Amino acid sequence: MTEHRGEPLGLRARKKIAAMERIQDAALDLFEARGFDAVTIEAVAEAAEVSPRTVYRYFGTKEMLVIWDEFDEVELSPLVDAFASSDPIDGLRQGLHLGFVNLEGEQLRRSKRRLRLVYGVPAVEATLALHAAAFSRRIAAHVAPVHGELRSHVLVHALVAGILGAMRHWTLNDFKESPIDLLDQALDVLQHGTGTPPDESERHE
Amino acid sequence: MTEHRGEPLGLRARKKIAAMERIQDAALDLFEARGFDAVTIEAVAEAAEVSPRTVYRYFGTKEMLVIWDEFDEVELSPLVDAFASSDPIDGLRQGLHLGFVNLEGEQLRRSKRRLRLVYGVPAVEATLALHAAAFSRRIAAHVAPVHGELRSHVLVHALVAGILGAMRHWTLNDFKESPIDLLDQALDVLQHGTGTPPDESERHE
DNA sequence: CTGCCATTTGTCAGTGACTGCCTATATGCT
DNA sequence: AGCATATAGGCAGTCACTGACAAATGGCAG
Numbered sequence: 001m002t003e004h005r006g007e008p009l010g011l012r013a014r015k016k017i018a019a020m021e022r023i024q025d026a027a028l029d030l031f032e033a034r035g036f037d038a039v040t041i042e043a044v045a046e047a048a049e050v051s052p053r054t055v056y057r058y059f060g061t062k063e064m065l066v067i068w069d070e071f072d073e074v075e076l077s078p079l080v081d082a083f084a085s086s087d088p089i090d091g092l093r094q095g096l097h098l099g100f101v102n103l104e105g106e107q108l109r110r111s112k113r114r115l116r117l118v119y120g121v122p123a124v125e126a127t128l129a130l131h132a133a134a135f136s137r138r139i140a141a142h143v144a145p146v147h148g149e150l151r152s153h154v155l156v157h158a159l160v161a162g163i164l165g166a167m168r169h170w171t172l173n174d175f176k177e178s179p180i181d182l183l184d185q186a187l188d189v190l191q192h193g194t195g196t197p198p199d200e201s202e203r204h205e
Numbered sequence: 206m207t208e209h210r211g212e213p214l215g216l217r218a219r220k221k222i223a224a225m226e227r228i229q230d231a232a233l234d235l236f237e238a239r240g241f242d243a244v245t246i247e248a249v250a251e252a253a254e255v256s257p258r259t260v261y262r263y264f265g266t267k268e269m270l271v272i273w274d275e276f277d278e279v280e281l282s283p284l285v286d287a288f289a290s291s292d293p294i295d296g297l298r299q300g301l302h303l304g305f306v307n308l309e310g311e312q313l314r315r316s317k318r319r320l321r322l323v324y325g326v327p328a329v330e331a332t333l334a335l336h337a338a339a340f341s342r343r344i345a346a347h348v349a350p351v352h353g354e355l356r357s358h359v360l361v362h363a364l365v366a367g368i369l370g371a372m373r374h375w376t377l378n379d380f381k382e383s384p385i386d387l388l389d390q391a392l393d394v395l396q397h398g399t400g401t402p403p404d405e406s407e408r409h410e
Numbered sequence: 411c412t413g414c415c416a417t418t419t420g421t422c423a424g425t426g427a428c429t430g431c432c433t434a435t436a437t438g439c440t
Numbered sequence: 441a442g443c444a445t446a447t448a449g450g451c452a453g454t455c456a457c458t459g460a461c462a463a464a465t466g467g468c469a470g
Contacts (some may be wrong), residue, residue, distance in 0.1 A: 126335040158363040165359045192396030
């Protein structure tokens with residue numbers, strides 16, 4: 001179907017991803033129909049025609065059934081480069097724009113279903129936050145030599161928080177606004193610092 | 206012992222807080238001795254001489270045994286005021302400084318124990334992140350009329366991320382640096398925006 | 411085509427967090 | 441003291457998650 005990245009994926013790996021997508025679809029269906037908490041792993045397994053043990057082997061936790069994304073293995077290097085420059089945001093903007101224009105059709109619909117569940121189920125949002133934090137830490141560690149340790153961590157975490165904030169806003173407003181615009185706005189806030197009001201009408205200093 | 210805030214606390218409330226502190230102490234002891242995962246709620250209950258059911262009633266979840274803090278009911282209004290001003294950070298700085306100078310002696314030691322566990326156990330950190338996010342959202346909702354919805358959320362979440370980042374850094378470096386300095390530095394990063402390098406020696410623009 | 415090996419999937423039994431329900435007990439108030 | 445109410449404990453059950461072992465599947469050499 002989608003040609004993930006032209007990368008040399010083994011036959012086995014493809015089958016596994018296909019199975020995971022089938023299981024995730026079944027899970028999303030059930031979660032949307034009955035609510036996350038009211039669905040047991042056993043029910044998901046049954047719907048996807050695998051054993052519960054297999055679901056656990058693939059996804060590890062129930063929350064991961066929502067979070068998982070076949071692109072989970074993000075290329076780290078471009079992001080690290082973006083952050084390492086003296087102003088990280090513009091590079092980041094580029095990367096995110098690219099990520100979003102590549103998202104379309106079935107992919108996009110799937111992402112929206114997942115986002116609705118992420119921001120509708122606290123436990124899932126917490127898991128996502130945890131993963132985002134781990135990811136941020138990896139990046140911050142790479143960037144630390146350039147910006148300093150504390151600054152790097154604060155910067156990276158703030159930016160990730162901004163990105164997730166934009167996603168959250170996008171999701172909870174029914175995806176009406178352009179995600180790229182929202183991302184841009186969020187990054188603007190962080191780029192210009194907190195001292196600048198949104199427009200000229202509120203200046204005090 | 207500590208005179209929480211001179212507030213009109215009922216006798217009942219005091220006893221409950223005392224009991225919770227006793228249970229939390231027992232839990233922290235066990236978590237430090239054997240590791241968070243290796244301690245069952247039953248063991249905590251036994252050590253604190255209450256029933257497991259009572260531990261659940263008081264704390265709800267195992268993670269909360271670490272997270273809980275007798276000041277959890279934070280006064281919202283001063284923070285809201287801080288955020289609502291055109292530059293939220295300076296007000297925030299004041300509030301945090303006050304919070305930290307009030308932290309001393311037994312209080313401080315307890316906080317450090319808790320922080321070590323928070324940042325040493327992913328599950329606990331995730332729970333804290335969840336609570337911080339919920340808290341951020343409440344503040345952002347209050348602030349939205351002033352700064353706009355998206356901007357408010359991004360701002361508040363970034364600031365909270367910055368504060369937690371400073372705490373994390375403080376904790377994982379064995380509390381050697383001054384927490385107030387770290388907080389100041391973290392807030393500086395966010396206040397000035399991401400375009401400014403830490404010092405003059407790295408300018409690329 | 412067939413038997414062999416490795417990888418994958420399923421089965422089973424167990425642990426422990428967490429909840430609802432009901433009973434017992436303790437506490438504040440008159 | 442005596443009553444009403446809030447609070448602690450006991451009990452049974454659900455479900456996420458794990459480790460160990462058995463079954464099956466699929467690629468591959470002979």
